[in-house]
Amino acid sequence: MLRVRSVIWQSWKGFKTFPCAAVEVKNELILGFKEGSKERSELEKALQNLKGKTEEIPCVIGNEEVWTKDIRYQLSPFNHSHKVSKFCYADKELINKAIEASVAARREWDLKPVADRAQIFFRAADIISGPKRADVLAKTMIGQGKTVVQAEIDAAAELIDFFRFNAKHAIQLEQQQPLDSDGSTNTMLYRGLEGFVAAVAPFNFTAIGGNLAGTPAIMGNVVLWKPSDTAMSASYAVYKILRESGLPPSIIQFVPADGPVFGDTITSSEHLAGINFTGSVPTFKRLWKQVAQNLDIYRNFPRVAGGFKIYGSLFLEQNKNIKKFIVTFYLSSDWSLLLAIPTFSLGILSLHFAILNFFLIILSLGHIRVYILQF
Secondary structure, eight states, X not given: XXXXXXXXXXXXXXXXXXXXXXXXXXXXXXXXXXXXXXXXXXXXXXXXXXXXXXXXXXXXXXXXXXXXXXXXXXXXXXXXXXXXXXXXXXXXXXXXXXXXXXHHHHHHHHHSXXXXXXXXXXXXXXHHHTTTHHHHHHHHHHHHXXXXXXXXXXXXXXXXXXXXXXHXXXXXXXXXXXXXXXXXXXXXXXXXXXXXXXXXXXXXXXXXXXXXXXXXXXXXXEEEEEOOGGGHHHHHHHHHHHHHTTOOTTTEEEOOOOHHHHHHHHHTOTTEEEEEEEEOHHHHHHHHHHHHHTGGGOSSOOEEEXXXXXXXXXXXXXXXXXXXXXXXXXXXXXXXXXEEEEGGGOSHHHHHHHXXXXXXXXEETTEEEEEEOOO
């Protein structure tokens, strides 16, 4: 999967010249899980192994597994009698302990060559692609209610691509150096942020959780990963794979927590350096406001990045003159989506076909309008 050619990278100011690899990666193949295939057999076995079982998932602070008294359960969305995992919420004191551990580990991790950091994520991608693929898929299917196709696209292909391409791009980034001129040599060093990054993950994508926590770490940052309650099992599987791949303790810490408690605690820490977030607009606004209100206490200016879930309402309106239906979705984040569907496309399958095959996206004034073309 990876073709490596050796190159020599130059460094500066006390750093030794070290060899590393410029890598070429490809998108992970999406498996078909056809009857009688090896991947189908392995997945069926993994699903069977999870049936009726409850996984115990602690908080991981530094290199220590910690349990609190605030016990919670992840339920299978299609079988509420099945407790997929038992976990606990970190309290304010434990979150602050995680912050202290991350800050203590930050300098050594940041000074590690980017190629060495990247290799951890290449190994993690290979493990997910190979021996742990069925396990991560099964936990995504049981815990988040996904079909095999949805899980394969998310927890396997997308997550593997995140790890491989982000690691590749991190290595390539150091090649981008300023020009030299007569009598001077210009060098740029890429450093992690001076503090910790909080990664707040959503319920619906295993890959996004791994990416929100993993990408800052590749770039030399230390991370507190708050997984979603309803994606706990798959998220913990990804976390364990990262540790198995050589990720040192305290670089990414696994910190399930109540949302407001986690948000209040991280935003009140002077060491907050960034928030990497995917979730709801109100939650992100709350975090952003808290960061703004606490600007005077921080050692630097925290970076705040957010992506949002999209929900909408559907309205149908028939236009007799043009003999087609106008379907309008009103979405969160002030997005609007307009679909013009021919009258023969009222069935669900036809609607999906129209959306997937005949669309033109026009970006205008912060809104997204999608027009389904009539043929």
